[in-house]
Amino acid sequence: MKKWLRQIAVVVALAALALCGAGFVADAPQKPASGYRAFAKARCEACGTTKALDVHHKLPQHIIKIRLAAGKITAAEADRLINRDPDNVRTLCEHCHFAFGHLCDWHRWNANVDETIKSIKEGPQE
Ligand SMILES: [Zn+2]
């Protein structure tokens, strides 16, 4: 991709994040420059849409920071979970992010998000 195109893409992504972030508290996308963006997929892992994609942290960033502050994990471990661990991030559209990643409350998060994504992809079972 041409450099200026990438720069425009970054500006658009930042603007989208700024808009989405208004009023959020807990695990709202906060650090678009962080490494986890490298793991973002082109489609929502639950519904498959390519529009309005977010990156969801299975273990939310604010909880990682609380654990770090409490001395339960090291700074390196916190950095890994937030920025470098593909297993801790899922790509979800804004709707699936709020509904399935956070159970319709940004203060909460779904500890079984992988099972939820799987059941949505597979649909109702006989
Ligand atoms: Zn979705």
Ligand SMILES: [Zn+2]
């Ligand atoms: Zn999330």
